[in-house]
Amino acid sequence: MNGFRQPSVLPGFGLTLGFTTFFLSAIVLLPLAALILKTASMSWADFVDVVLSPRALASYRLSFGASLVAALINTVFGFIVAWTLVRYDFPGRKILDAMIDMPFALPTAVSGIALTAVFAQNGWIGQYLEPYGIKVAYTWLGVTVALTLIGLPFVVRSVQPSLLEVQRDLEDAAETLGATPFYIFRRIIFPTVLPALASGFTLAFARGIGEYGSVIFIAGNLPMKTEITPLLIVIKLEEFDYNGAAALGFVMLAMSFVMLLSINLVQAWARRQIVAARR
Amino acid sequence: MVGTTAISSAEVSRRPGRRTLSALLIRWTFIGLSLGFLAAVLLAPLAAVFTTALSEGMAAYLRSFADTDTRAAIRLTLLTAAIVVPLNTIFGVCAAWAIAKFEFRGKAFLMTLIDLPFAVSPIISGLVYVLLFGAQGWFGLWLLEHNIEVIFALPGIILATLFVTFPYVARELIPLMEQLGNDEEEAAMTLGASGLMTFVRVTLPKIRWGLIYGVILCNARAMGEFGAVSVVSGHIRGLTTTMPLHIEILYNEYAFVGAFAVASLLTLLAVVTLIVKSLIEWQASRASGN
Numbered sequence: 370m371n372g373f374r375q376p377s378v379l380p381g382f383g384l385t386l387g388f389t390t391f392f393l394s395a396i397v398l399l400p401l402a403a404l405i406l407k408t409a410s411m412s413w414a415d416f417v418d419v420v421l422s423p424r425a426l427a428s429y430r431l432s433f434g435a436s437l438v439a440a441l442i443n444t445v446f447g448f449i450v451a452w453t454l455v456r457y458d459f460p461g462r463k464i465l466d467a468m469i470d471m472p473f474a475l476p477t478a479v480s481g482i483a484l485t486a487v488f489a490q491n492g493w494i495g496q497y498l499e500p501y502g503i504k505v506a507y508t509w510l511g512v513t514v515a516l517t518l519i520g521l522p523f524v525v526r527s528v529q530p531s532l533l534e535v536q537r538d539l540e541d542a543a544e545t546l547g548a549t550p551f552y553i554f555r556r557i558i559f560p561t562v563l564p565a566l567a568s569g570f571t572l573a574f575a576r577g578i579g580e581y582g583s584v585i586f587i588a589g590n591l592p593m594k595t596e597i598t599p600l601l602i603v604i605k606l607e608e609f610d611y612n613g614a615a616a617l618g619f620v621m622l623a624m625s626f627v628m629l630l631s632i633n634l635v636q637a638w639a640r641r642q643i644v645a646a647r648r
Numbered sequence: 649m650v651g652t653t654a655i656s657s658a659e660v661s662r663r664p665g666r667r668t669l670s671a672l673l674i675r676w677t678f679i680g681l682s683l684g685f686l687a688a689v690l691l692a693p694l695a696a697v698f699t700t701a702l703s704e705g706m707a708a709y710l711r712s713f714a715d716t717d718t719r720a721a722i723r724l725t726l727l728t729a730a731i732v733v734p735l736n737t738i739f740g741v742c743a744a745w746a747i748a749k750f751e752f753r754g755k756a757f758l759m760t761l762i763d764l765p766f767a768v769s770p771i772i773s774g775l776v777y778v779l780l781f782g783a784q785g786w787f788g789l790w791l792l793e794h795n796i797e798v799i800f801a802l803p804g805i806i807l808a809t810l811f812v813t814f815p816y817v818a819r820e821l822i823p824l825m826e827q828l829g830n831d832e833e834e835a836a837m838t839l840g841a842s843g844l845m846t847f848v849r850v851t852l853p854k855i856r857w858g859l860i861y862g863v864i865l866c867n868a869r870a871m872g873e874f875g876a877v878s879v880v881s882g883h884i885r886g887l888t889t890t891m892p893l894h895i896e897i898l899y900n901e902y903a904f905v906g907a908f909a910v911a912s913l914l915t916l917l918a919v920v921t922l923i924v925k926s927l928i929e930w931q932a933s934r935a936s937g938n
Contacts (some may be wrong), residue, residue, distance in 0.1 A: 378834050382841035385746040388709035389758070392739045396810050397764055403786060407779050446685045453682040457675055465682075471690055473920035474865075474871025474925075477770075478892040479911040483693035484898050486700055486908075493692055520687045534843075550674055579769025581875035582892070586899065592921045593838035599771035599875065606879060607777065611784050619777045622768065628765045 382533035397534075403623070408619040411612050419616040428598040429620075435509055436577030439525075443571045447524025448562065454525075455532040469525045472518050479581025484515055485587045507589030512597065515583040520573030527569030531562045534643070571635050575628035579621065583611030664678030697915050701908035711761025712909040717886040721894035721910070725807070728890060729870040732809045736866050740817025741859070748825035749833070759822065762898075767812040767908040773811040777804055789878070805890065808876040813866045819863030821855060828854055857928045872914055 374382065408416065419425065454466050472480065487504040488495045495505055505511050535558055543553045581599040589595040598621060605614035673936050712718060743762060747755060765773060779785050781798035792797060798804045832854075836846040852859075874892040889897060891910050898907035898934045 374750055377830070377845075378837050379749050379830060380837070381847075382750050385742040386752075389739065389743040389746050389762075390740075393758075393761060393814075397814060398761065399767075400780055400811070401764070402770075404772070404776045404782045418791065421772055446681070449678055450686065453678045457679055459679055461877070465686065468686070468690060470922055470925065471694070471918060473788060474868050474872075474873060474921045475694075475866075476892050476911075476914045476918070477698060478874040478895050479872070479914050479918075480693060482895060482907060482911060484689075485695045486696040487688075487692045493696065494688060518693070521689065550670060575767065579767075579771070581771050581878075585750075586896075594824045599769050602771050602775060602847050603879060606778060609784065611779060611782065614775055615779055618772050621772055625681075625767045625769065625772075627762075628741065 377542070384609050390415055401644055402623060404618050406617055407615040409454070409613070411616060419613045421511065424596070425601060425617060425620075427593045428596050428601045431509060431512060431595065432578050433513040434597045435516055436520075437575050438579075439513050439520055439577050440570050440574040442513070442517050442575050443520045443524045444566055445570060447529055447565060447573075450521075451525045451528035455529055469522050470524050472520075477580070478518070478586070480518055481515065481583040481586035484518060484583065485511070488514060488587065490563075506587050507595065509591070509595060511587035512584050512595065515587050516580060517578040517579050519583055520577055524569035524570040525573070527565040528562055531565035531643075532558075536562045554617050562593060566643045568632070568635050568639050571628070571632045573634060576623070578624060578628065608636065658771050692914065697908055697911050700904055701912040704905050708905050709909050709912075710908040712903075714815060715906065717889070718894060718898075718906065718910060720886040721889050721891050722913070724802075724889065725871050725891040727802075728805055728809050731806050731865055732813060732870045733863060733867050735810060736813050737817050737859075737863055739814070739819055740819075740866075743818040744821035744825050744855075745768050745851075748822050749830055762815050762818050765811055770812055770873065770875030774808045777807050777811075777880050799880050800884065800888060802888070804880035805888065806875050808880045809873055812873050812876045813869045815867065816866035817859070817862035820858045820865070824855055825851070826857040829858060853919035857931055863924060864921050864924050868917060871917060 393456060450469070454469075485492075485506050487493050488498075488511060490496065490506070491503070493508070498505060503510070503515055539557050540553050541556060541648050548556075550591065579599065581597070581603075584597055585600055588597060588600075590600060598617060602614050602621070604616045605611075653683070667935050675731075713722075747759060753900075778799055780787055781804065782790060783792070783799070785799075832850050833846050836850045837843075841849070872892055873890075874896075877890055878893055878896070881890070881893055883889060883893060883897065885897065891914060895907050895910050895914075898904075899909065
């Protein structure tokens with residue numbers, strides 16, 4: 370172990386690291402490698418045929434588009450919710466704060482059927498949108514609503530701690546010097562929370578692209594229209610088209626890696642911003 | 649996550665400030681927008697679960713649990729969680745010990761790999777096992793010859809659930825144990841305690857709240873996982889349907905009371921999970937003298 374690890378009096382390094390790598394390889398790494406190998410065994414023409422088929426392209430557009438819109442909605446409302454929870458005291462604040470994590474704890478199938486019930490034509494909210502010609506359930510809007518619910522805690526939980534960092538005396542000083550609330554927001558609050566907002570946005574966006582359970586109930590699942598990429602993989606599997614499923618899975622896996630990389634970059638940037646601000 | 653997300657009421661500013669009209673207007677606009685948004689996307693769906701489940705009365709609600717397939721689904725979910733949660737807890741504790749207590753090369757990379765299942769779509773988590781163990785998968789033929797069922801059977805469901813809940817416990821424990829440091833463990837070792845005794849008597853009491861939190865989150869996800877399990881289960885009614893999959897079947901058959909009745913159980917599980925989480929955070933903030 371020369372140079373591999375620093376000496377320590379504590380025991381169990383070999384055992385715990387050994388078990389960790391074994392379990393990690395068996396459960397996560399080898400299966401993922403199987404997906405990559407399966408895709409690699411396909412011919413280039415077959416691969417392109419599957420991943421660039423019109424149906425696949427339409428599903429990427431929906432998955433990306435709806436995730437993007439949902440992440441943007443969450444950036445705006447996530448900030449408002451985080452601000453309300455950090456800055457104001459009102460009855461029920463603590464319960465509301467605890468409930469923000471609900472989408473993390475609630476099974477996706479439950480949020481899926483519940484959202485469909487609420488936003489369907491005769492649902493509590495759907496019935497008020499219907500007269501205006503707005504259909505949510507079984508359209509791309511429904512997909513967006515589901516992804517908004519799923520992504521909300523990522524933004525709120527990123528922004529909350531950063532709002533506590535905002536220096537209140539600067540706000541007060543600005544106010545006494547005659548700054549408008551909007552000016553204070555733009556020059557003092559926004560720069561402080563921007564890194565957290567960016568990181569929450571990326572997390573919510575990444576989660577949205579892979580989401581399945583909460584979407585399929587409300588989406589309607591029409592090919593070319595309301596079919597998300599994960600669903601297309603499931604359909605390929607049901608047709609026993611393992612190659613097609615693996616190729617699309619590979620594309621999604623590649624997207625996840627890109628998202629993971631961007632999350633790390635955004636968070637590294639955010640940390641630098643915070644360090645710079647403290648100087 | 650313990651302690652970082654809880655905002656205690658002391659931190660909520662109660663400073664008098666100027667009660668100008670515009671400040672009040674902004675305040676109530678923000679509270680109004682927040683409540684409206686949360687009511688639409690969070691509270692309404694939760695309420696819908698219970699009102700739909702009880703829409704035909706208490707008797708119909710309770711009757712839906714008498715269904716043998718529903719009972720089988722509940723049993724399968726409990727069994728899956730009973731196997732998956734302990735395995736991932738052991739893994740999480742091992743990984744946290746190796747990563748938080750020692751300095752070695754490639755540590756950051758190892759942590760990224762442990763987090764991988766969070767970055768991957770649940771469908772991929774199921775797909776990889778179908779590619780390995782499915783009828784046309786790498787080991788498909790071998791498994792068939794030896795009469796071992798993995799896909800469309802319990803082992804597949806367990807593997808897929810292990811995959812999606814993989815990082816939960818490790819993720820809670822690693823930052824916590826890094827923050828607590830090694831001093832007390834090192835003292836125990838120099839005083840002659842064995843490694844296991846040091847862990848049980850020194851480390852475990854310090855990390856128990858974080859551990860419990862990681863375990864309940866892991867459990868909530870294990871019981872509620874839909875996408876990954878859906879891919880490997882084969883949806884054989886009464887045999888390989890977990891509670892979330894059974895919800896889908898009932899829902900697609902327009903058996904709304906039954907679907908939402910099962911959903912209400914999982915919703916209660918989520919509510920209990922959040923209550924335990926809040927209690928643990930309260931405990932943590934009290935322990936840190938807040």
